[in-house]
Amino acid sequence: MPITPFHFGPGAFLKAIAPRQVSWTAFALANGLIDLEPILLFLFTGEPAHRFFHTLPGATLAALAAVWPGRIACASWLRFWNRQLSPAQARWLGCEPSINTRQALVGALLGAWSHLILDMAMHVDVRPLWPAIGTNPWHGWMSVDGLHVLCTAAALAGLALWGALKLVKRS
Numbered sequence: 398m399p400i401t402p403f404h405f406g407p408g409a410f411l412k413a414i415a416p417r418q419v420s421w422t423a424f425a426l427a428n429g430l431i432d433l434e435p436i437l438l439f440l441f442t443g444e445p446a447h448r449f450f451h452t453l454p455g456a457t458l459a460a461l462a463a464v465w466p467g468r469i470a471c472a473s474w475l476r477f478w479n480r481q482l483s484p485a486q487a488r489w490l491g492c493e494p495s496i497n498t499r500q501a502l503v504g505a506l507l508g509a510w511s512h513l514i515l516d517m518a519m520h521v522d523v524r525p526l527w528p529a530i531g532t533n534p535w536h537g538w539m540s541v542d543g544l545h546v547l548c549t550a551a552a553l554a555g556l557a558l559w560g561a562l563k564l565v566k567r568s
């Protein structure tokens with residue numbers, strides 16, 4: 398993915414179908430940490446390459462960092478978010494500010510591993526199963542347009558489901 402936020406769409410869908418099992422913020426943080434790699438490499442070398450953090454061991458390590466210490470940062474961010482909301486907004490947009498370790502772990506691992514599945518379709522230098530397999534035989538498993546449609550559709554489906562659940566809870 399050229400733009401990290403596209404990765405958040407599948408996270409929104411997973412959060413909507415399993416709200417108590419998945420931390421969306423940990424999902425998003427794991428994705429952000431993984432994409433620091435091509436961003437920093439671009440800044441320092443001019444080439445947005447995908448290296449260790451776009452492999453299963455590297456992405457899993459990024460996920461663990463999103464759990465600890467990331468979970469603490471995610472919970473702080475949720476408390477900050479809640480404080481910005483008026484009481485009327487909070488009824489719709491307020492969220493549970495605590496994240497337990499299991500929710501963070503599930504969210505972060507799903508975020509990291511889905512990141513590899515999506516990125517390996519787009520970037521030939523992503524090596525998801527390194528060191529066992531040093532190449533990317535899955536490059537192009539889905540077209541770039543297909544990836545964008547998939548991620549956007551997942552985000553919209555997640556938002557629709559989340560809105561419907563809020564309506565049901567309020568009625």
Ligand SMILES: [Zn+2]
Nearest residue numbers: 398431432516
């Ligand atoms: Zn990436």
